[in-house]
Structure formats: C-alpha cells, structure tokens
Amino acid sequence: MLIGIAIALGAIAGLLGGRTSQGPAARHGTILGWAVPALLGGIGALAAVLLLDGCAWLPDSEGTQTVLGTGIAMVAGWGLARIGAYLLGDRRDSPLGGDTYTATFRLGWWWPVLLLGPTLVILALFLYGPALETFALSTQLVRLGAPRSVPVCLSHVSELLTPSPARLVGLPLAAVALMALLRLWKTHTSPVGFVGQSARLVQPLGALALLTALYYVFAAGPAGYRSIYFNTVVISVGTVLLSMVLGLAIANLAFKKVRGITVYRTLLIWPYAISPPVAGILFAMILDPLAGVTAHVFDLFGLDFPNYRSDPTLARTAIVVSSTWKVLGFNILFYLAGLQTVRRDLLEAAAIDGATPWQRFRYMALPALGPITFFLLITNLTYVFFDIYGTIEYMTAGAPAGATSVSIYEIIRVGVGTGDLGRGAAQSVLLFVAVIALTVWQFRRSRSSVAYGGAA
Amino acid sequence: MTANRTRTSQPRRHEPLGLAIATDQMSHPRLRRWGIHLALALVCVVIGFPIIYAALIATQNNAEIFAFQLRPGDSLLPHFDLVWNRRGLAGFMWNSTVQAVAVTVGKIVLSLLAGLAFVYFRFRGKWLIFMFVLITLMMPTEVMILALFTTVSDLGWGDTYTALIVPFIASATAVFVFRQHFANLPESLVESAQIDGASPFQFLFRILIPLSWNVIGAVIVIQFVYAWNMYLWPLLIIRDSDRQVVQVALQSLQQAGELTTYGPLMLAAVLASVPPVLVFLLLQRPFMSGFAIGADK
Numbered sequence: 001m002l003i004g005i006a007i008a009l010g011a012i013a014g015l016l017g018g019r020t021s022q023g024p025a026a027r028h029g030t031i032l033g034w035a036v037p038a039l040l041g042g043i044g045a046l047a048a049v050l051l052l053d054g055c056a057w058l059p060d061s062e063g064t065q066t067v068l069g070t071g072i073a074m075v076a077g078w079g080l081a082r083i084g085a086y087l088l089g090d091r092r093d094s095p096l097g098g099d100t101y102t103a104t105f106r107l108g109w110w111w112p113v114l115l116l117g118p119t120l121v122i123l124a125l126f127l128y129g130p131a132l133e134t135f136a137l138s139t140q141l142v143r144l145g146a147p148r149s150v151p152v153c154l155s156h157v158s159e160l161l162t163p164s165p166a167r168l169v170g171l172p173l174a175a176v177a178l179m180a181l182l183r184l185w186k187t188h189t190s191p192v193g194f195v196g197q198s199a200r201l202v203q204p205l206g207a208l209a210l211l212t213a214l215y216y217v218f219a220a221g222p223a224g225y226r227s228i229y230f231n232t233v234v235i236s237v238g239t240v241l242l243s244m245v246l247g248l249a250i251a252n253l254a255f256k257k258v259r260g261i262t263v264y265r266t267l268l269i270w271p272y273a274i275s276p277p278v279a280g281i282l283f284a285m286i287l288d289p290l291a292g293v294t295a296h297v298f299d300l301f302g303l304d305f306p307n308y309r310s311d312p313t314l315a316r317t318a319i320v321v322s323s324t325w326k327v328l329g330f331n332i333l334f335y336l337a338g339l340q341t342v343r344r345d346l347l348e349a350a351a352i353d354g355a356t357p358w359q360r361f362r363y364m365a366l367p368a369l370g371p372i373t374f375f376l377l378i379t380n381l382t383y384v385f386f387d388i389y390g391t392i393e394y395m396t397a398g399a400p401a402g403a404t405s406v407s408i409y410e411i412i413r414v415g416v417g418t419g420d421l422g423r424g425a426a427q428s429v430l431l432f433v434a435v436i437a438l439t440v441w442q443f444r445r446s447r448s449s450v451a452y453g454g455a456a
Numbered sequence: 457m458t459a460n461r462t463r464t465s466q467p468r469r470h471e472p473l474g475l476a477i478a479t480d481q482m483s484h485p486r487l488r489r490w491g492i493h494l495a496l497a498l499v500c501v502v503i504g505f506p507i508i509y510a511a512l513i514a515t516q517n518n519a520e521i522f523a524f525q526l527r528p529g530d531s532l533l534p535h536f537d538l539v540w541n542r543r544g545l546a547g548f549m550w551n552s553t554v555q556a557v558a559v560t561v562g563k564i565v566l567s568l569l570a571g572l573a574f575v576y577f578r579f580r581g582k583w584l585i586f587m588f589v590l591i592t593l594m595m596p597t598e599v600m601i602l603a604l605f606t607t608v609s610d611l612g613w614g615d616t617y618t619a620l621i622v623p624f625i626a627s628a629t630a631v632f633v634f635r636q637h638f639a640n641l642p643e644s645l646v647e648s649a650q651i652d653g654a655s656p657f658q659f660l661f662r663i664l665i666p667l668s669w670n671v672i673g674a675v676i677v678i679q680f681v682y683a684w685n686m687y688l689w690p691l692l693i694i695r696d697s698d699r700q701v702v703q704v705a706l707q708s709l710q711q712a713g714e715l716t717t718y719g720p721l722m723l724a725a726v727l728a729s730v731p732p733v734l735v736f737l738l739l740q741r742p743f744m745s746g747f748a749i750g751a752d753k
Contacts, residue, residue: 104578104646105656115573115656116585119566119626126604126623127592133603250499256492266740267500273677273732274507275685277703281710281725282506285513291718293509296524325506333744386598390687390703394710408598408688415602416692424602432599439594 002057006070007045010077014041017078017085036088037081044080045073052139055153063165064158134432137425144419156426160225162217175213179206225430231316232406236384238320239327244376246324247331248369252361254332255339265336272329276387280394283322308396312403315396319404322391327383331376338372339365378442385431407431507726514723521718531719539709539724547698548705552684553731555620555701559683560676562625567675568668571634572660576646592628598688605692619693620701624683630675637671638664673742681732702728 014037049069055061056069105111138156142149162168182203189196211233218225254265271279286292289307298305308314342365350360389408392398398405398413405413407427415424501508513521516529539545573579574586597604604623613619641664649659665672690701697708706728709721736743 104576105650105659107577107656109579111656112573112577112579112582115569115577119570119589119631120585122566122623122626123589123592123628126607126626127595127597127600130600130603130607131595133607134600137603137606253492253495253499256496258489258492258496261496264496264500265744266737268503269740270733270736271503271507273681273736274729275687275703275732277685277687277706278725278729279506281706281721282510285718285722286506286509288718291518291521293524325503328503337744382596386596386688387685389598390685393687394707411602412688412692416605421602421606428599428602432595435596435599436594 002066002070003049003054006049006057006073007042009070010045010048010073011038011042013074013078014038014044014081017041017080017082036084040081040084041077044077047080048073048076052153053151055151061153062155062158062163064161064163064168065154067165067168068154068158068161131432134425134428137422138429140422142422144416144421149422152422156423157429159223160219160426160430162219168217171213171217172210175206175210178209182206225427227402228405228407228410228427231402231404232385235316235319235323235388235404235406236381238316239323239384239388240377240380242320243324243327243331243380244373247328247376248335248373250328251332251335251339254336265332269329269333271325272333274326275390276323276326277390277394279322279326280391283318283325283391284395287318309399312400315400315404318395319388319392322395323384323388326391327380330379334372334376335369338369342368374442378438381438382435385435407434507729510722510726513718514720514726516719518718532723535720535723539720539727543709543720543724544698545702545705545709545724545727548700548702549727549731551617551699552701552703552728554617555686555690556680556683556731558617558621559624560679562621563627563630563679564672564675566626567630567634568660568665570631571638572656572664574631574635575638576656576659589628589631593632597623601688601692604689608693613693615694615696615699617699620686620690624686627679630679633671633675634668637668641667670742670745673739674745677736677739677743680735684732 015034017037049057052069052072056065139151139153140149141152141156182199182205186196186199186203189199191197191200215226215229215233218229220226250268254261254268258264274282287294287308289295289305289309292305295305306314308318347360347364350364355363384406386408388406389412392404392406392409396404398409408431411424411427411431414420414427512526512528514535515532516525517531520529520531570589574582608614608619608623613622645663645667646659649663654662685703686701687703691704694700694704697705702724706721706724709717709724
C-alpha cells in the first residue's frame with residue numbers, strides 16, 4: 001500500500017523531470033510524451049524500493065523512514081525520467097555534452113578506448129564505486145575493519161533528523177514555496193520603483209528561510225545533527241562573506257595601473273598555495289594565548305586576551321579568520337580577472353556624465369562581476385565543506401565541546417574516530433546531497449562559465 | 457623620467473577608473489599614486505604577516521618568544537637541525553614531493569589523452585562518456601572518503617604510495633579544461649596533420665602540446681598545490697610514519713616535544729609551504745593568464 005503510493009509519486013516526479021522541451025514529449029505524440037516519463041519515473045521509484053528491499057515501507061517502520069524512502073524513490077524516478085528525456089531527445093543542443101564539430105581522425109575504434117580507458121577506469125573505481133558504496137554503507141550497521149554488517153534501513157539518516165514526519169516534509173516545502181513566491185514577485189515587477197526595489201530587497205529572505213527550515217529539520221541533542229549543521233552554516237557563511245568582500249575590495253585596489261603592480265598582485269595572491277593545515281598552524285601561533293602576538297598586544301594595553309579555544313564564538317571566529325586568509329588569494333585572483341571584463345570605455349563615459357565612483361562601482365562594475373561572484377561562492381563553499389578539515393584539526397580540533405566541528409570533521413570523528421562506519425557514511429550522504437544541490441544550482445545559474453579551480 | 461613622460465602624454469592612463477572610492481577624491485595625481493602604493497603595500501604586509509611572523513618565531517627560542525622579542529633570535533640552525541634531520545622532515549618532504557609530482561604528471565597525461573579523444577575522435581556514446589566524466593565534478597573525494605578508505609584498503613593498498621597517487625590521477629576538471637582548449641583551436645591544424653599522415657600521438661606532441669603550454673602551466677599549479685596540500689586522505693590511509701606526507705607529519709611536531717616547541721613547528725610549517733609557493737611563483741604567468749581566459753565569459 002505505502003509502496004504503491006511511493007511508486008505513484010515516483011511516476012509523478014518522472015512526469016516533472018521528463019517532460020522538457022527536448023524530451024519525448026516534444027518528439028512524439030502527447031500520450032507517449034506523458035506515458036514515457038511516467039513509466040520511467042515509476043520504474044526508477046520501483047528500483048529504489050527494490051534496492052532498499054522495501055524496508056522503509058513496512059507497517060511498523062518509523063514515519064520519518066517512510067518519508068525518506070519515498071523521497072528517495074521520487075528522486076530516482078525524476079532522475080531516470082530526466083536521463084530518458086536526454087537520451088530520447090535532441091542532445092546536440094545540450095549545453096554540456098554535444099559534439100564539437102572539429103575534423104576528426106578516422107582510425108580504429110580502439111583508439112578512443114585506449115585514450116579514454118585509464119581515465120574512465122580510475123573514475124569508475126575510485127569515484128563512482130565509493131560513491132555507491134557510501135550509500136550502501138549508510139544503510140548498514142558496520143564497524144571499521146569488521147567484516148560483518150547488519151542492515152538498518154534508513155535509521156542512520158533518520159536519527160539525525162526530526163522525529164516528526166510532518167515537520168520533515170512541511171518545513172522544507174514551506175521554505176521552497178516562499179522562495180518561489182519571492183521569485184515570482186521579482187520577475188513580475190519592474191526593477192524601477194518602490195515595489196520592484198523591495199521585491200529585490202526581500203529576495204534573500206527565501207534562502208534564509210530555507211536555512212532556518214533545515215535547522216529545525218535536523219534533530220536537536222547529542223545524537224542529532226542540528227549543532228553540526230549550525231556550526232557548518234555559521235563558519236561557511238562567515239568565511240564566504242568575509243573573503244568575498246575583502247577579495248573584491250583588494251582586487252579593486254590591485255586593479256590600479258601603478259608601477260610594479262604585478263609584484264603587488266603576486267604578493268596578494270600567493271597564500272593560495274599555502275595548505276589549510278599550515279594556515280591553521282600559523283593562526284594558532286598568532287592567536288596563542290600564551291606566546292602569540294595578539295596576546296602580547298592585548299597585554300601592552302593592559303587587557304586580558306582570552307583563550308579562543310574555550311569560547312564557542314571566539315573559536316568559530318578564529319576558524320573563520322584563518323580560512324578567510326587562506327581563500328582570499330583565490331578570490332582576489334578571480335575578481336582581478338573579472339574586473340578586466342568590465343568595459344572601461346563605459347566606465348569612463350559614466351564618469352564624464354558625472355556618476356560618482358560609488359555609483360559606477362555599484363551599478364556598472366558589480367553587476368558585471370555577478371558570474372564570478374557566483375563561481376567564487378560555490379568554490380569557497382566547497383573549501384569550507386572539505387579543505388577546512390586541516391585548519392580545524394590544528395586550531396581547535398573541534399573544541400570547545402564540538403563548537404567548531406563542521407560536517408566533514410564530524411564525518412571523520414564518527415566514521416574513523418569512533419569506528420562507526422555506517423553512521424559516518426550516513427552523514428556523508430547528507431553532505432553529498434548538499435554538494436549535489438549546490439552543483440546543480442551552479443550549472444543552472446551559469447551554464448557557460450568554466451569550472452576551473454575545483455579540487456576534483 | 458619615463459613615468460613623467462607617460463603621465464603628460466597619456467593622462468587618461470592614470471585617471472581613476474572609478475572603481476576605487478577613497479583615492480578618487482584626491483585631485484593631485486602623484487599624491488593619489490602614492491596613496492595607492494601605500495595602500496597596496498599595507499595590504500601586502502597584512503596578508504603576508506602570518507608567514508613573516510612564523511619566520512620570525514622560527515629563529516627564536518621559547519624565552520625570546522615569551523619576551524615578545526621583535527628581532528630574530530639565533531636558534532634557526534638548531535631548529536633546522538632538529539626538524540630536518542632528527543625529526544625527519546627531509547623524508548616527509550621527499551614523500552610529499554614524490555606524491556605531488558606523480559599526481560600532477562599523471563593527471564596531465566591522462567587528461568591530455570582524454571581531451572584528444574573527446575575533440576579529435578568521433579565515436580558512439582561520446583556524449584554519455586563525457587557526461588560520465590563531467591558528473592564526477594559533483595563528487596568530491598572527501599564526501600565519500602570513508603568508502604574510498606574501505607575500497608583502497610580492500611585492494612591491499614593501505615600504507616603505500618599507490619594509495620596516495622592512483623585514485624587521484626584522473627580529473628574531470630583537467631579533462632574539461634583541455635577539451636575546451638582543444639575545441640577552440642583552429643580546425644585546420646588537424647586537417648593538415650591528417651594530410652601529412654601524422655598519427656594522433658605525433659599530432660599531440662608536435663602540435664597540441666606546444667600550443668597548450670599556458671593551459672598546462674595553469675593545470676600544473678592547480679594540481680600540484682592540490683596534491684601537495686592533501687591532508688585528510690594521507691591522514692587516514694598512511695599508518696607507517698616513514699611514508700607519511702609532510703602536511704600530516706607536522707602534527708607529530710606539534711605534539712612531539714615535552715615543552716611546546718613553537719620555533720621548530722613554525723620552521724617546519726614554513727618549509728612545508730616552500731614547494732607549492734615556489735611552483736606558484738615559477739608558473740604564475742601561465743597560471744594567471746589561464747585563469748583570465750577561463751573566467752572571461
């Protein structure tokens with residue numbers, strides 16, 4: 001019964017995913033256009049149910065697990081229908097794939113196999129394999145180094161979340177609805193005038209609502225994920241905001257044409273090459289309560305420098321400062337590249353017309369930097385999600401009382417530190433979902449921009 | 457003299473572009489230029505401060521550090537002897553070098569070959585295979601690091617260089633960058649290569665690579681810095697301290713002494729940062745131009 005509902009919802013998700021302009025609907029008759037995505041959606045959902053062995057839909061299953069399982073089935077249905085739409089549709093228009101229309105070598109089929117083989121084998125073995133393994137591990141009770149495992153269905157994930165199914169479904173839906181409404185309001189008002197201006201001003205509230213909704217979706221308490229989520233959001237937002245604002249300001253300064261500017265630029269960008277652990281060591285020294293320079297300066301003024309490791313806010317601030325320093329060079333580099341695309345002749349014309357420097361910056365340079373800003377937002381977020389591990393390890397090791405333990409740190413603490421591989425993998429799945437969501441958002445926002453820096 | 461001539465003949469060059477706020481208000485061009493120099497120098501010093509400070513601490517003994525002495529002490533050589541020889545930093549640096557060079561070279565070779573296949577060959581399922589590579593952009597190793605750990609351990613690679621190198625020599629980023637670069641080269645190149653009867657490898661080595669040095673330089677910087685700075689993976693997979701990479705080995709310095717050993721630790725941190733910074737400095741021209749091209753959309 002519950003499984004039937006899940007599969008039906010999967011078919012509906014398939015309809016949403018498969019009915020694009022490029023999909024079967026565009027090519028074939030209407031009935032086929034409806035039937036194929038729905039069928040694919042149903043098959044995808046069924047596959048998800050079979051993979052989970054139906055465990056989430058048993059009569060005595062927890063409500064949250066049923067909700068999670070149904071969500072997974074819907075995503076599987078949506079994804080399969082989406083893939084089907086691409087395969088059946090005209091792919092050459094696709095922004096990502098498509099053939100490059102160059103003259104080609106006409107040699108045996110083994111040539112491409114030979115050239116691509118090593119890359120594909122390594123990606124399959126060490127990225128796709130472990131990715132699937134992560135999902136498999138998250139449904140098992142398994143200890144590091146122990147061969148036996150016990151299936152636990154989705155309980156590793158559900159114990160991180162609120163026990164109330166209504167809240168689990170309702171809060172994110174409400175936030176997404178709010179975001180959609182705000183977006184609708186923005187697109188249907190003109191940018192000039194009071195109404196349009198306020199529509200643009202309140203737009204960020206949607207993202208804020210989503211962040212807040214997720215806070216309440218995660219369970220409180222030591223077993224729940226709420227505090228880890230909170231730490232991750234605070235440290236991410238702090239680092240991203242600080243490093244992007246400073247990066248833009250410094251890039252503006254380094255964009256001037258003065259003598260020796262290339263030397264200045266080198267001196268501004270080089271911390272890019274420093275490792276996150278070394279950044280942690282350097283700032284641990286500067287902020288050391290006994291021997292550090294800040295403590296001495298405080299001393300000179302007769303003030304007492306607190307130990308940042310024992311205060312949650314100070315500890316998070318210290319992490320934010322050192323990771324900001326680490327990513328600043330990267331941001332300066334990209335903003336410099338971005339400023340080069342701002343049209344100088346237009347800026348000069350505006351200056352002649354009497355636009356103030358602030359107006360020229362706000363209304364001409366800043367909009368042109370939009371794509372770069374968005375790209376940096378994503379790369380800085382991936383930095384804070386992963387590379388920050390080394391910084392935290394050397395500065396606070398998660399102290400005080402886990403106040404600086406972010407998602408990646410917690411994954412290692414649980415999965416390796418306590419040896420609970422299954423629970424660690426379940427947290428990895430959460431982070432995985434966040435990364436996929438960010439990447440999809442990035443692709444939709446800017447399909448043409450080149451993903452250059454990432455660590456993959 | 458030169459500056460003077462430039463200023464009088466091409467005054468617009470030194471006009472503000474309107475991107476700075478404060479300096480624009482000063483009317484005197486020379487004064488404004490000095491202001492910019494001052495501001496830039498100040499920012500450079502602030503940004504460089506952590507490493508300057510670490511270099512200072514590296515020369516001091518604990519008494520000098522606690523006394524907040526501003527001039528360098530004379531403990532640099534004993535500290536160097538301690539970390540480099542007795543604590544084995546030389547060995548850890550060598551391990552990191554082997555790993556970072558192997559990962560960088562492997563990534564560039566494999567990605568060049570893959571880029572060649574994607575642009576200059578026609579084969580069935582190319583789009584699907586390209587998607588297969590591209591999708592890994594949203595699969596950072598760290599997300600699946602626990603499963604990667606079990607996979608690599610099951611292969612019996614625990615505690616080996618192989619574990620540090622092989623999983624990382626394929627890269628969607630580099631494949632994508634080379635593919636874009638090749639696709640933007642003129643089509644006549646491959647046509648004339650075919651008329652001359654060149655094999656794909658001859659085409660790659662004689663024509664494509666000489667035209668790609670900028671991109672290769674940029675990829676070297678990105679990948680060397682990435683590989684050298686790897687921390688979490690070696691921490692998990694390498695148990696034998698003799699094979700550990702330098703980023704993780706710093707930890708043993710932090711905890712080794714009976715006393716807190718600020719000086720040696722700072723020296724080791726500075727030394728561990730020399731290779732990636734050096735690679736960045738040596739290749740900064742192709743690196744920066746590569747980025748400017750990449751971001752110029």
